[in-house]
Amino acid sequence: MSSSLLSRLATLPPPGDNERTSVGRKHLAERLQHLDEEQQGKLNRILEHAQVSQLLDVIFGYSPYLTQCLLSDLLWTGKALEQTPEATFQEILTECENEVPACEDTSEAMRILRKARKRVSLLLGLCDISGLLDVTAVTEQLSAFADTVINAAVSHLLLQADTRGEIRLKNRDYPLTDCGYLVIAMGKYGARELNYSSDIDLIVLYSPEHIDYRGSRDLQSRMVRLTQDLARMLDERTAEGYVFRTDLRLRPDPGATPLALSVNAALSYYESTGQNWERAAMIKARAAAGDLELGAWFLNELAPFVWRKHLDFWTIQDIHSIKRQIHAQKGGSAIEVEGHNIKLGRGGIREIEFFAQVQQLIFGGREPTLRPAKTLDALAQLAQAERISAEAHQDLYKAYRFLRTLEHRLQMVEDQQTHSLPETADGLSRIAGFMGHPTPQPFRDELLGHLRNVERHYAELFEEAPSLAGPGNLVFTGGEPEPETLKTLRTLGYQDGEKVFHTVRAWHHGRYRATRSTRARQILTELMPAIIGQFGETLDPDTALSRFDAFLAGLPAGVQLFSLLYQNPKLLDVLGDIMGRAPALADHLSRNAGLLEAVLDSNFFDPLPDRETLENHLQEELNRARDFEDCLDVVRRWTADHRFQVGVQILRSSITSIEASRALSDLAEAVIRALTPTVEAQMAEQHGVVPDGGLLVLALGKLGGREMTFSSDLDLVFLYQTTDDHAESDGRKPLSASVYYGRLAQRIITALTALTAEGQLYEVDPRLRPSGAAGPIALSVNGFAKYELNDAWTWEHMALTKGRVIYGPTALQNELKDRIHEVLTKNRDPEQLLLAVHDMRGRITKEHPGKSIWDCKYVRGGLYDLDFLAQYLQLQHAADHPQIISPSSEQAFSEMAQAGLIGEDEKEDLSRAIRLFRQVQNFLRLTVGENFDEGQANTPLKVALARATEYPTFEELKDALTINADTVTRYYRQRIELPAQALTDTGETRK
Numbered sequence: 001m002s003s004s005l006l007s008r009l010a011t012l013p014p015p016g017d018n019e020r021t022s023v024g025r026k027h028l029a030e031r032l033q034h035l036d037e038e039q040q041g042k043l044n045r046i047l048e049h050a051q052v053s054q055l056l057d058v059i060f061g062y063s064p065y066l067t068q069c070l071l072s073d074l075l076w077t078g079k080a081l082e083q084t085p086e087a088t089f090q091e092i093l094t095e096c097e098n099e100v101p102a103c104e105d106t107s108e109a110m111r112i113l114r115k116a117r118k119r120v121s122l123l124l125g126l127c128d129i130s131g132l133l134d135v136t137a138v139t140e141q142l143s144a145f146a147d148t149v150i151n152a153a154v155s156h157l158l159l160q161a162d163t164r165g166e167i168r169l170k171n172r173d174y175p176l177t178d179c180g181y182l183v184i185a186m187g188k189y190g191a192r193e194l195n196y197s198s199d200i201d202l203i204v205l206y207s208p209e210h211i212d213y214r215g216s217r218d219l220q221s222r223m224v225r226l227t228q229d230l231a232r233m234l235d236e237r238t239a240e241g242y243v244f245r246t247d248l249r250l251r252p253d254p255g256a257t258p259l260a261l262s263v264n265a266a267l268s269y270y271e272s273t274g275q276n277w278e279r280a281a282m283i284k285a286r287a288a289a290g291d292l293e294l295g296a297w298f299l300n301e302l303a304p305f306v307w308r309k310h311l312d313f314w315t316i317q318d319i320h321s322i323k324r325q326i327h328a329q330k331g332g333s334a335i336e337v338e339g340h341n342i343k344l345g346r347g348g349i350r351e352i353e354f355f356a357q358v359q360q361l362i363f364g365g366r367e368p369t370l371r372p373a374k375t376l377d378a379l380a381q382l383a384q385a386e387r388i389s390a391e392a393h394q395d396l397y398k399a400y401r402f403l404r405t406l407e408h409r410l411q412m413v414e415d416q417q418t419h420s421l422p423e424t425a426d427g428l429s430r431i432a433g434f435m436g437h438p439t440p441q442p443f444r445d446e447l448l449g450h451l452r453n454v455e456r457h458y459a460e461l462f463e464e465a466p467s468l469a470g471p472g473n474l475v476f477t478g479g480e481p482e483p484e485t486l487k488t489l490r491t492l493g494y495q496d497g498e499k500v501f502h503t504v505r506a507w508h509h510g511r512y513r514a515t516r517s518t519r520a521r522q523i524l525t526e527l528m529p530a531i532i533g534q535f536g537e538t539l540d541p542d543t544a545l546s547r548f549d550a551f552l553a554g555l556p557a558g559v560q561l562f563s564l565l566y567q568n569p570k571l572l573d574v575l576g577d578i579m580g581r582a583p584a585l586a587d588h589l590s591r592n593a594g595l596l597e598a599v600l601d602s603n604f605f606d607p608l609p610d611r612e613t614l615e616n617h618l619q620e621e622l623n624r625a626r627d628f629e630d631c632l633d634v635v636r637r638w639t640a641d642h643r644f645q646v647g648v649q650i651l652r653s654s655i656t657s658i659e660a661s662r663a664l665s666d667l668a669e670a671v672i673r674a675l676t677p678t679v680e681a682q683m684a685e686q687h688g689v690v691p692d693g694g695l696l697v698l699a700l701g702k703l704g705g706r707e708m709t710f711s712s713d714l715d716l717v718f719l720y721q722t723t724d725d726h727a728e729s730d731g732r733k734p735l736s737a738s739v740y741y742g743r744l745a746q747r748i749i750t751a752l753t754a755l756t757a758e759g760q761l762y763e764v765d766p767r768l769r770p771s772g773a774a775g776p777i778a779l780s781v782n783g784f785a786k787y788e789l790n791d792a793w794t795w796e797h798m799a800l801t802k803g804r805v806i807y808g809p810t811a812l813q814n815e816l817k818d819r820i821h822e823v824l825t826k827n828r829d830p831e832q833l834l835l836a837v838h839d840m841r842g843r844i845t846k847e848h849p850g851k852s853i854w855d856c857k858y859v860r861g862g863l864y865d866l867d868f869l870a871q872y873l874q875l876q877h878a879a880d881h882p883q884i885i886s887p888s889s890e891q892a893f894s895e896m897a898q899a900g901l902i903g904e905d906e907k908e909d910l911s912r913a914i915r916l917f918r919q920v921q922n923f924l925r926l927t928v929g930e931n932f933d934e935g936q937a938n939t940p941l942k943v944a945l946a947r948a949t950e951y952p953t954f955e956e957l958k959d960a961l962t963i964n965a966d967t968v969t970r971y972y973r974q975r976i977e978l979p980a981q982a983l984t985d986t987g988e989t990r991k
Contacts, residue, residue, distance in 0.1 A: 006081040009051040013436045016061020024060025062434045065415040069122040093148045101155035114240035135404045143192040150289035153233045166215040180210030185288035191373040197411035199245040204260040223260040253509040270305045273510040277477030280357045282306045284373045309365040343419035347451030351458040392457045399450035409434045476504040492536030514558030523562040538580020539941040547579045547586040577651045581927040585647045605654040611666035618674040636758035653948045657919035665706040688731025693722040696808035704802035705887040709925040713763035718745035718778040741778040785819040794836035798871040802887045825878045837872045838980035854932040856921040861965030913964040923948045
């Protein structure tokens with residue numbers, strides 16, 4: 001057809017916004033004034049044509065962007081209206097093909113391309129609005145323009161590289177000939193369905209064998225730079241605008257690969273790690289620019305990856321799992337027109353595309369007719385092959401054309417890549433008019449009819465298997481997260497949905513050993529909604545997922561673990577607790593994934609055996625160690641495994657705080673008792689042994705009282721006894737007894753604290769020894785007893801109440817126990833004792849004020865006050881009642897009640913408070929560490945904390961803590977604070 005565009009203007013939408021139209025007319029008149037009389041006259045004759053005038057009102061009233069294109073290029077607009085659209089379009093393409101490659105200056109090439117883009121936008125806009133081209137013709141023309149632009153830009157960049165001597169082209173007159181540089185079009189661009197204002201999805205590849213490269217840098221770096229320059233030519237915004245927004249994220253594993261890959265690297269990726277969603281994306285792949293022969297070869301090589309003739313069960317499951325991650329509803333849903341996303345929302349374009357692609361993947365391998373890249377062609381072929389019903393074909397065909405036309409109208413307004421309808425009534429009324437409806441209601445009815453038809457047919461795909469979507473979409477495929485998936489993640493408690501998307505996407509790309517096998521990724525896909533949901537219930541879902549990511553990164557393989565989780569859902573529940581609430585356990589599990597399977601053992605949640613049994617088990621492990629270094633690793637693995645077990649038991653509330661503290665204390669004691677002889681043997685190899693001598697280890701603090709938490713260090717004092725004060729060791733390098741035992745003590749500390757490949761065992765604090773850090777690391781028993789009897793401060797005797805001898809020859813242990821008993825039961829000045837205890841508590845309060853009721857150790861009425869009460873009362877009354885001496889404060893209170901030193905009610909109150917504060921402390925130390933902010937804590941953590949302490953609700957637990965703290969404070973004031981203040985006041989009065 002050869003008639004001009006002007007003569008072919010047909011049905012036009014009703015006029016748009018009157019105010020916009022008036023402003024457009026005013027600006028048109030102003031622009032005409034800048035032309036000479038001949039140009040004005042010619043243009044006026046064209047613009048005054050009735051249908052052209054009506055077309056101008058439509059453009060001015062609906063599209064600021066097209067208005068700007070028209071007004072900025074009036075003479076060309078007039079010429080275009082007088083020519084055939086076909087001739088005008090071809091002129092634009094020819095100008096790009098001829099002028100851009102030869103430009104010496106890239107900025108000039110970019111100017112030409114941007115001018116061409118504006119003209120194409122206006123030309124196709126005019127043809128689209130006036131009905132001269134239907135939506136499929138418009139998308140084909142836009143795709144053809146993109147092909148021309150990219151080929152011109154690549155030719156320009158290759159010629160520049162040739163001129164600089166970096167490459168040698170086969171033919172400078174035809175620079176793309178066998179050039180080895182390939183641009184693959186993906187998505188709508190690949191299917192020649194390009195949107196009016198769309199990104200273009202590209203994959204850039206190159207073939208080293210086809211490129212005569214002579215540059216100084218490596219070829220890949222140069223190809224990446226060329227690709228960056230190409231993207232800049234297309235999407236950099238200049239004063240003239242831009243050409244196409246360019247997206248390179250559909251390339252293989254974009255988070256870990258360069259912008260340009262060799263064809264062999266790309267083929268290797270798809271053959272070994274390619275995802276089913278990438279197979280779906282490749283249905284639309286097309287060699288669009290550069291070396292098209294190389295492109296044909298590459299896509300032919302890739303065909304077996306995309307089109308599989310035989311699909312195993314898990315491949316089909318994986319394909320279906322992609323759609324099952326989407327929350328689809330079959331009719332009856334409330335689709336709001338205002339603000340609806342016609343691409344990604346319910347009943348939108350993406351659902352139509354996916355409807356076709358899933359079935360193409362499943363059946364296209366055996367039926368080549370089902371392989372068209374265009375969506376409408378694919379639907380037609382699926383209907384002809386009776387893979388979909390005739391009704392589905394017709395409904396989806398009509399909906400697709402309507403929605404794509406609407407998409408173009410939305411994007412014509414401001415040249416924005418938008419897919420969402422206006423949210424206001426006025427905005428919706430304007431877009432309805434732009435679609436040809438005089439009033440909004442018919443437009444709403446037509447739109448809703450199409451959306452509901454798409455939604456209904458799409459949801460039928462989901463009837464074969466249970467949904468994997470959970471409370472909403474959870475789609476982790478494609479190059480960018482879908483809005484519905486981000487919305488679902490926010491609902492589940494994640495703060496950074498985009499990071500979650502890219503983390504999960506990396507798993508599916510097989511970046512970790514655990515996810516490299518297809519089978520592993522398939523099972524992981526099935527598990528994904530459960531994993532995301534489970535971590536969403538934790539204190540910090542984003543952190544929990546990050547820990548799980550680190551866990552996956554350390555796994556040597558994934559199939560076994562993922563299968564275990566798939567078959568045992570309760571393990572995922574435990575894993576969620578660990579990753580979300582217990583950083584130390586998560587870290588250990590990352591290094592020892594096999595521990596997770598141990599949770600299935602029926603005995604896993606039983607309390608640990610007694611200390612002697614633990615010690616025997618550890619000794620058996622140490623007996624198999626090859627050398628001393630191996631011993632250190634063995635004891636660390638063994639201890640960490642058992643600490644992991646206790647930690648999980650605390651998390652799952654299967655043991656009480658008392659049981660947990662004793663288990664952790666028994667573990668530490670078993671380690672010291674089993675490891676110390678190994679260190680002694682190593683010492684003896686160099687220095688022999690001290691005749692008739694022996695080492696003793698005295699535990700103080702939490703270990704001494706068997707009250708350890710998950711983060712407790714070891715308060716240890718090292719002592720020794722010899723029959724001769726001047727004795728020396730009998731080895732090749734003899735040492736005096738004091739030096740010998742000092743070095744032995746230091747070696748034991750090092751063995752406990754050294755960081756090996758298996759981590760660290762414990763922190764050791766030896767500062768509670770006489771004279772603290774300034775004193776010798778090991779002291780003779782006689783020297784220790786003399787110091788404690790004559791020179792020690794009251795606080796040192798308080799600490800000694802928790803003393804427990806945990807290692808050494810039996811006779812020496814008994815002797816040390818007698819010496820400690822002698823110190824603790826000596827007569828004391830009651831006033832000096834009272835004032836010293838009061839002063840010490842004041843110092844601690846000043847240095848560590850309790851921040852909240854959750855600061856179990858330092859809060860008034862908390863564990864420090866409880867220990868001070870127990871220690872003060874023991875030192876006050878032990879001379880007359882030696883049986884009250886006990887490393888355990890709770891046991892000491894019980895003995896005091898038996899002796900009539902405190903009332904039964906007081907004993908019960910104090911014991912109850914100890915148990916509650918320790919239970920809370922144990923749980924918090926395991927989960928959030930030292931600091932707990934209830935304002936920042938989420939509901940699942942609060943529920944878990946209440947459950948761990950056997951309270952119905954978090955608020956009831958908080959109330960109980962407050963009541964217990966007040967009770968303890970009352971007793972403390974009665975027994976220590978008020979009497980001490982009275983003594984102080986009396987002393988001041990006497991002065």
